[in-house]
């Protein structure tokens with residue numbers, strides 16, 4: 001179980017010099033063997049929360065507990081080794097590092113072709129065409145995004161933090177994406193997403209709002225809440241919801 | 247040949263013992279071993295130190311090794327090598343130089359190399375510079391490379407300097423003819439108090455001539471690197487120069503590009519980026535379980551790959 005206790009995060013506003021709260025006393029629990037989807041408008045702090053969980057940023061206040069252990073002070077490397085695995089919203093590019101090398105770093109050992117095939121085919125890529133490519137601007141946004149997910153799969157772990165995994169991935173591979181989540185059902189999976197199809201896979205939905213009020217609950221009860229919100233940013237969720245059901 | 251020689255040969259020329267085919271191994275200013283063939287002939291110069299390497303027309307898929315070893319201090323070795331590549335030939339030339347200096351006097355190797363490529367000739371020229379040794383004496387390379395490319399010829403220059411060289415000042419001059427191509431891949435790593443300067447002057451003379459220079463450098467410690475390029479387009483041509491540098495600690499990289507489209511049909515591009523390793527690259531690798539130091543090494547290794 002992963003618990004956030006009274007987590008706040010603020011940054012200094014570049015223009016006004018004042019402190020600006022991005023996360024304000026957040027309390028949340030993520031259960032084992034459950035998929036939680038975080039949704040909410042752009043700029044509401046979803047990615048910030050993911051970064052705090054992975055240790056990229058330290059919270060201004062509050063604690064993070066993993067199976068009861070306080071991990072707030074642990075470094076990124078320590079969290080990675082404890083089983084935290086992240087897929088970035090915007091994949092990082094590297095000059096001269098091949099897909100093969102990155103997958104090997106992720107899984108911590110040399111990988112045979114079969115192992116690489118497994119990882120890459122689960123994100124809809126053919127290993128033969130990709131292992132020797134460098135993870136840089138010569139790959140398209142969608143390809144980089146899939147490779148990002150493949151490295152997360154190659155690494156393995158107990159807590160998966162997937163930040164907008166669907167961004168840049170075409171509709172055809174949506175099914176593959178959902179299959180990946182299904183394979184992770186026995187883990188603690190936290191996905192940031194705006195997509196109805198991904199929200200549908202959730203056990204739990206966490207809703208971020210601009211005024212930083214956060215609500216969380218079972219999928220069914222949160223869908224109810226979402227469909228009542230008039231705000232523009234929920235339109236695609238609502239439309240999808242009504243489009244499919246009525 | 248002793249253990250030091252063998253280790254140096256392995257590092258600079260991937261050589262384990264005496265190579266096959268044509269070769270010329272020079273040690274401390276003297277000829278150590280040579281094999282001159284009929285396809286690729288190696289002849290000592292009579293007026294100054296150095297050799298002529300003559301590749302006959304139509305010789306394909308052959309290689310020639312011309313490594314140089316310097317294992318004493320207080321020694322300055324200047325050598326003039328001229329390469330004449332016949333029409334339609336396609337060869338690889340491996341020309342590393344290794345200095346091992348345990349003395350307090352300086353050891354310096356200056357290779358003055360000129361390449362004359364005939365029509366349709368192709369050369370891949372691989373040059374590694376490496377230095378080791380515990381003495382306080384400097385380890386210096388000041389190579390000059392001159393490249394003359396006739397119609398349809400192609401020259402690939404792969405130069406690598408990955409450590410131990412106290413001071414280097416490299417000059418590369420090229421004149422590229424009609425439909426000819428020059429491709430340069432340069433990699434330089436400096437550390438401590440090392441200094442490295444590299445200077446390209448490329449003239450694209452012929453119609454449809456082409457030059458592509460990619461320089462990747464990593465500067466650590468208090469080292470200083472200077473990159474200079476001067477690309478001149480005198481005809482309908484394409485030229486691209488890219489200088490990419492990573493600086494760590496208190497190191498510095500200075501990049502000075504110059505492009506001059508003398509002909510309005512010339513298309514010349516220069517790109518340069520110098521800076522620290524991007525924080526997100528380190529974070530990504532650390533999130534895969536690497537320590538910060540391992541992440542840094544991985545980024546640098548890939549970059550200089």
Ligand SMILES: Nc1ncnc2c1ncn2[C@@H]1O[C@H](COP(=O)(O)OP(=O)(O)O)[C@@H](O)[C@H]1O
Nearest residue numbers: 011012022040041042043044045046047048049
């Ligand atoms: N280091 C930072 N400095 C200043 N502002 C930041 C920083 N990190 C995030 N923010 C701001 O915090 C807000 C939340 O960002 P983010 O977590 O990326 O939102 P989301 O992922 O929900 O779109 C945004 O307004 C963003 O501009």
Ligand SMILES: [Mg+2]
Nearest residue numbers: 046047048089
């Ligand atoms: Mg985000």
